[in-house]
Structure formats: structure tokens, C-alpha cells
Amino acid sequence: MMTNQEKQILLDVKHLKKYFQVGKKQTLKAVDDVSIQIYKGETLGLVGESGCGKSTFGRTILHLYEPTEGSVTFDGITVDHSLDRKQAHELSRRMQMIFQDPYASLNPRRKIMDIVGEGMDAHGLAKNRKDKEDQVVNLLETVGLQAEHADRFPHEFSGGQRQRVGIARALAVNPDFIVCDEPISALDVSIQAQVVNLLEELQEERGLTYLFIAHDLSMVKHISDRIGVMYLGCLMELADSEELFENPMHPYTKALLSAIPIPDPEIEKSRKRIMLEGSLPSPINLKNECKFASRCPNCKESCMQRQPELKEVSPGHFVACSCIE
Amino acid sequence: MRNEAIEDSLFVKVKVKAEEKEHIAAPASGMIADAWLRLRKNKAAVVALFILIAIILLAVFAPVFSKYSFSDTDYGSVFAQPNADHIFGADQFGRDMWVRIWMGTRISLMIAAVAAVLDLVVGVLYGAVSALLGGRVDAVMQRIIEVLVGIPHLIIVILFLMAFPAGVGTIIAALSITGWVNMARLVRAEILKLKSQEFVMASQVLGSSKFYIIMKDLIPNTVGVIVINVMFTIPNAIFTEAFLSFIGIGLAEPQASLGVLINGGYQVLQNYPHVLIFPAVVIVLIMVCFSVLGDGLRDAMDPQMRK
Numbered sequence: 001m002m003t004n005q006e007k008q009i010l011l012d013v014k015h016l017k018k019y020f021q022v023g024k025k026q027t028l029k030a031v032d033d034v035s036i037q038i039y040k041g042e043t044l045g046l047v048g049e050s051g052c053g054k055s056t057f058g059r060t061i062l063h064l065y066e067p068t069e070g071s072v073t074f075d076g077i078t079v080d081h082s083l084d085r086k087q088a089h090e091l092s093r094r095m096q097m098i099f100q101d102p103y104a105s106l107n108p109r110r111k112i113m114d115i116v117g118e119g120m121d122a123h124g125l126a127k128n129r130k131d132k133e134d135q136v137v138n139l140l141e142t143v144g145l146q147a148e149h150a151d152r153f154p155h156e157f158s159g160g161q162r163q164r165v166g167i168a169r170a171l172a173v174n175p176d177f178i179v180c181d182e183p184i185s186a187l188d189v190s191i192q193a194q195v196v197n198l199l200e201e202l203q204e205e206r207g208l209t210y211l212f213i214a215h216d217l218s219m220v221k222h223i224s225d226r227i228g229v230m231y232l233g234c235l236m237e238l239a240d241s242e243e244l245f246e247n248p249m250h251p252y253t254k255a256l257l258s259a260i261p262i263p264d265p266e267i268e269k270s271r272k273r274i275m276l277e278g279s280l281p282s283p284i285n286l287k288n289e290c291k292f293a294s295r296c297p298n299c300k301e302s303c304m305q306r307q308p309e310l311k312e313v314s315p316g317h318f319v320a321c322s323c324i325e
Numbered sequence: 326m327r328n329e330a331i332e333d334s335l336f337v338k339v340k341v342k343a344e345e346k347e348h349i350a351a352p353a354s355g356m357i358a359d360a361w362l363r364l365r366k367n368k369a370a371v372v373a374l375f376i377l378i379a380i381i382l383l384a385v386f387a388p389v390f391s392k393y394s395f396s397d398t399d400y401g402s403v404f405a406q407p408n409a410d411h412i413f414g415a416d417q418f419g420r421d422m423w424v425r426i427w428m429g430t431r432i433s434l435m436i437a438a439v440a441a442v443l444d445l446v447v448g449v450l451y452g453a454v455s456a457l458l459g460g461r462v463d464a465v466m467q468r469i470i471e472v473l474v475g476i477p478h479l480i481i482v483i484l485f486l487m488a489f490p491a492g493v494g495t496i497i498a499a500l501s502i503t504g505w506v507n508m509a510r511l512v513r514a515e516i517l518k519l520k521s522q523e524f525v526m527a528s529q530v531l532g533s534s535k536f537y538i539i540m541k542d543l544i545p546n547t548v549g550v551i552v553i554n555v556m557f558t559i560p561n562a563i564f565t566e567a568f569l570s571f572i573g574i575g576l577a578e579p580q581a582s583l584g585v586l587i588n589g590g591y592q593v594l595q596n597y598p599h600v601l602i603f604p605a606v607v608i609v610l611i612m613v614c615f616s617v618l619g620d621g622l623r624d625a626m627d628p629q630m631r632k
């Protein structure tokens with residue numbers, strides 16, 4: 001964890017938008033004006049319901065998708081078309097991703113050696129074949145696999161082992177920043193903790209910065225320094241992990257928190273659940289009102305005007321809600 | 326708000342013990358050697374492969390080593406039953422069925438080869454280019470395919486055969502117009518599906534070149550679809566030729582193709598069934614063997630079928 005003085009911005013995302021054109025006249029606003037800063041060495045948790053645009057946000061940051069609007073600045077370098085090929089290539093080394101689905105994220109026709117070694121080939125990080133093999137074996141051992149696994153195909157591994165291969169692949173190019181796109185939601189609970197621990201160890205050893213995406217607050221609480229809550233493509237609340245759990249302000253965050261069961265029947269019985277009405281509205285052709293208006297328990301007239309901006313209500317605690325001053 | 330739900334203490338480090346790290350016993354091997362190993366285990370596919378090799382060898386060599394030619398008539402042995410001289414008997418002009426059948430098989434195999442090459446070159450390239458370039462190019466290429474698919478295959482072929490002199494060349498040309506369309510569509514769909522898969526995204530994130538992604542991610546993962554489709558195209562092309570010749574608009578006497586032979590045998594079925602049975606058995610064998618081998622190959626090339 002880190003102290004306030006040494007905060008140094010690694011990734012600066014400004015007004016990032018990613019719209020998908022679906023059908024002729026319909027626009028799907030998967031990410032709608034998100035601004036966020038990620039500090040060197042921290043883990044920023046990003047939570048939200050399925051379909052709220054978390055993956056799209058992560059992928060747009062890595063330029064897998066062309067942003068519709070807005071900018072991404074990584075370590076002082078703005079990622080756009082003005083970069084020359086060499087710079088863009090170097091950036092692709094420094095920013096990596098761990099994927100959601102351990103079954104779809106490894107090429108079924110390549111051996112682990114080639115999968116993990118791919119980034120080394122792309123960036124010329126290995127001097128020769130032997131060097132590459134040594135590095136891959138080292139990485140496999142780092143993530144808790146064994147040297148002889150290098151000759152296997154992905155389908156010979158369990159979900160947790162595959163996720164480790166995915167982590168080794170990302171580490172192979174010595175990145176500074178890793179987007180972890182729900183790396184544990186497809187795994188068994190017992191394996192989840194192992195993978196989270198591995199990620200934390202690696203962060204300590206290598207000074208990595210994570211954007212850790214999850215759809216469940218309880219999953220990110222442990223690993224995150226700060227947590228952002230996303231709803232329908234917008235950031236609703238952003239605060240230090242502790243602060244968010246102790247003092248949630250946005251009605252959506254409150255509802256999410258109240259959905260986490262408490263392992264104490266006394267408290268669990270007496271506690272008031274905040275139930276959200278209705279289901280997640282479709283992100284296609286939304287009106288200009290606050291995105292949460294249709295499900296908000298204290299929705300007012302003024303909420304129907306526009307999506308409120310993210311405001312700092314106390315140091316480091318940002319909320320986008322017009323009911324909160 | 327209480328939030329003891331998931332406490333830090335719940336995340337205790339689990340040290341993986343050495344014996345828990347599982348061992349996988351099978352030896353590792355390369356892709357083609359691996360595929361061959363798996364194909365060998367599939368009895369039906371191996372039998373099909375040997376029958377096909379035998380048929381190909383017979384088609385190539387039997388006419389060469391026979392004392393008869395496919396068009397030699399001999400009125401002394403009209404409708405001869407199979408005997409030492411005429412292994413498969415003789416037809417209404419006393420022509421040797423053995424030589425005629427293997428000549429006909431040559432034509433069938435030639436058509437099969439052309440159909441396969443067409444599929445592999447035109448079909449695969451067309452589908453791959455369409456999927457990889459996307460956008461307007463893809464849209465135009467797909468419209469062209471839709472037009473080709475819209476007109477019934479048989480009508481194109483029949484019109485073609487009426488406009489040009491009947492012969493192997495004309496049949497091949499007719500097949501060429503639409504033969505590759507199915508492959509193009511399949512390959513395009515497969516590549517589009519693969520393009521959005523996370524492992525392709527992973528390659529992009531790692532900074533791999535487009536060429537690398539096409540060669541290592543996209544093509545190897547479409548091989549299964551391509552193989553199985555070629556193995557369906559081949560019997561289809563063979564059957565189309567046989568069918569056209571059978572209804573009398575394909576090859577014509579005295580040329581021998583399996584369709585022509587079946588047509589001849591069909592007319593004398595009641596009195597001389599052997600004239601029909603032999604060419605019919607050969608064409609059935611060819612078609613079934615290609616299908617069985619195709620199935621076997623697809624399984625063999627899929628690393629997930631590895632035992």
C-alpha cells in the first residue's frame with residue numbers, strides 16, 4: 001500500500017468514450033465519459049454489473065478498441081495516432097492484460113512455451129531459442145507451474161492453471177501496468193484466493209500497477225487500494241477501498257454493498273437490504289438523464305436533466321450524484 | 326454499514342504442495358506427427374485411407390497394364406459375365422468393364438482434385454480476405470457470394486453444359502463457378518469468430534504483428550473447418566459429374582465416366598446386373614471413404630481430441 005506523498009500518476013484517462021454502432025441509427029454507449037487517474041504501484045478496483053462496460057473500458061485503454069472520444073495518457077505519453085510505430089510498440093510492451101475467460105484466452109493450437117514466449121518474440125526480449133526457453137520456464141515457476149508444462153497444450157490444464165499461464169504470458173514482456181479483466185470470476189472460490197495472492201506477490205516483487213476489474217465488490221476489496229464503481233458506462237463513485245466500504249455515498253454503491261451477505265446471522269437478519277428495482281436498462285439510445293435515475297430510490301426532478309459529473313466530496317472520494325453536495 | 330463479509334484474513338496463502346502439482350504423463354510431439362498418431366488410432370479412417378489409395382493406384386495403373394483399351398469393341402463378348410479375361414465382364418459393345426471403370430474413376434478423381442484445389446485456393450482465400458479486410462470490401466464480396474448462392478447450382482451447371490460442348494473441361498468449368506462458395510462462407514465465419522476471441526486480443530496486446538496473428542492464431546484454428554469441408558466437397562463434385570452424365574448432359578459415349586457407366590448399366594439392369602453393380606460399388610466406395618477419412622482427419626487435427 002502507499003502513502004499520499006509518493007502518488008505519481010501512471011495512467012491518466014480523460015473523458016474516455018467508446019460508442020458502438022449497433023444497427024443503423026442506434027448507438028450503444030458502452031463507456032460514456034469516464035475520467036480516472038491510476039497511480040504508480042496501486043491497484044484500482046473497478047466494479048459494476050455485467051454489461052456496464054468494464055471490459056470495454058479496459059480494452060479501450062489498451063487501444064484494442066479505438067476510443068470514440070477522450071484521451072489515454074500512459075506515463076506522460078498520450079496514446080493516439082501521432083505516436084510512431086516504435087513508441088506504440090514499446091507501449092504495447094508496458095501495458096498488458098489478463099483475460100476473463102481462461103478457456104478462450106489461450107490459443108488451443110499452441111503449446112504453453114509458444115503462448116508464453118509470444119511477447120518475447122514480438123519485442124525481441126530473448127537472445128536466442130535457449131534463452132527464450134529458460135525465461136519461459138522461469139516464468140512458469142514464478143506463477144506456480146512447472147518446467148515440463150511448457151510442452152503441453154492449453155486444454156491439458158485446469159481453469160486455474162490456465163489463468164496462471166495467462167499471467168505468465170503478460171509478465172513475459174516486463175509490463176508496468178496490467179489490466180486484470182475479471183481474472184478470477186471464472187474460477188472456483190478455492191482457486192480464486194490463490195490467483196489473487198499470486199497477483200499480489202507479483203505486484204510487490206515487480207512494482208506492478210493493476211486495474212482490477214470485477215463484478216462484485218467483495219472480490220476487489222481485498223486487493224484494491226481504491227475502488228471505482230461503474231454503472232452503464234459511467235463512473236458513479238470512486239474512493240479509497242476502506243472509505244468506500246465505510247462511507248458509501250452513491251445510492252448504487254449502497255445497494256451493491258447491502259447485497260454482500262454478512263457471515264453473522266444476527267446482523268444479517270436485522271440489517272436492511274436495499275433492493276434495486278427493475279433490471280439494468282439497455283445501454284442503447286439512453287436519454288440524457290442520470291443513468292441511475294430509473295432505479296434510484298431518491299430520484300428527483302433535477303436528476304432527469306443530465307448525468308451528474310464526478311465531484312470530489314471529501315479528499316479522494318468522488319461521487320457522481322446530484323443529491324450529494 | 327457492516328462489511329465484515331470478506332475479511333482480509335480469509336485470503337490465507339495456500340502453498341501448493343509439490344504432489345498437488347499434477348503431472349501429465351503423455352509425451353509431447355509436433356502438430357503433424359501428432360495428427361498422424363491420432364489418425365492411426367481411428368480404424369475406420371485408416372481403412373478408408375487404404376481403400377482410397379488402392380482406388381487411386383488402380384485408376385492410374387489398371388488401364389495401362391490391361392490389354393484392352395476403354396473404347397475397344399469386341400462383339401464376341403457382348404455382356405460377358407466376369408471371367409478371367411474380363412475381370413468385371415463386358416458391356417453391350419463387348420468393351421472391357423475393368424478398363425472402363427478405372428478410366429471413369431480417373432475422371433472422377435480428376436474432378437475431385439480440381440474441386441479440392443478450387444476450394445483450398447479460391448474458397449479459403451476469398452473467405453479469409455473478406456473476413457480480414459472487413460468493412461466495404463467484405464460487404465461487396467458477400468453480395469457477390471449471395472448472388473452466386475441465389476441461383477441454383479444445378480441450373481448454372483446445366484446452362485453451362487448446354488452452351489459449351491460436353492466434356493470434362495466444361496464440367497470442371499461449370500463446377501468452378503460455384504464450387505468454392507461454401508468454403509468461402511465457412512472460412513469467413515470461422516475467422517470472424519476467431520477474431521473476437523480473447524486469445525487473438527492477447528496477441529494484439531502483446532504487440533504481435535498482423536502477419537503473426539494470421540499465421541499462428543487464425544489459420545491453424547481454421548484448419549479443422551477447411552479439412553472437413555474439402556472432404557465434403559470432393560464426394561459432392563464426384564457425384565455432380567456422375568449425376569450429370571447419368572441424366573445424359575455430362576460426358577457422353579464412348580468416353581467413360583462412372584456416371585456414363587452407371588447409365589449404361591441401369592438400362593440393362595434386369596438382364597445383366599453386373600454392368601451396373603461394379604461402377605456403382607466403386608463410386609459408393611469413393612464417396613464413403615472420403616467422408617470417413619474427412620471425419621477422421623478433423624478429429625486427428627484437433628489437439629483437444631488427444632488422448
Ligand SMILES: Nc1ncnc2c1ncn2[C@@H]1O[C@H](COP(=O)(O)OP(=O)(O)OP(=O)(O)O)[C@@H](O)[C@H]1O
Nearest residue numbers: 020028030049050051052053054055056057215283
Ligand atoms: N464489439 C462490440 N460491439 C457492440 N457492442 C459491444 C461490443 N463489445 C461490447 N458491447 C456492448 O457494450 C456493453 C458493455 O460490454 P462489456 O463487455 O464492456 O461489459 P462488462 O462490464 O465487461 O460485462 P461482463 O461483466 O459481463 O464482462 C454491453 O452492452 C455489450 O453488449
Ligand SMILES: [Mg+2]
Nearest residue numbers: 054055056100
Ligand atoms: Mg467483461
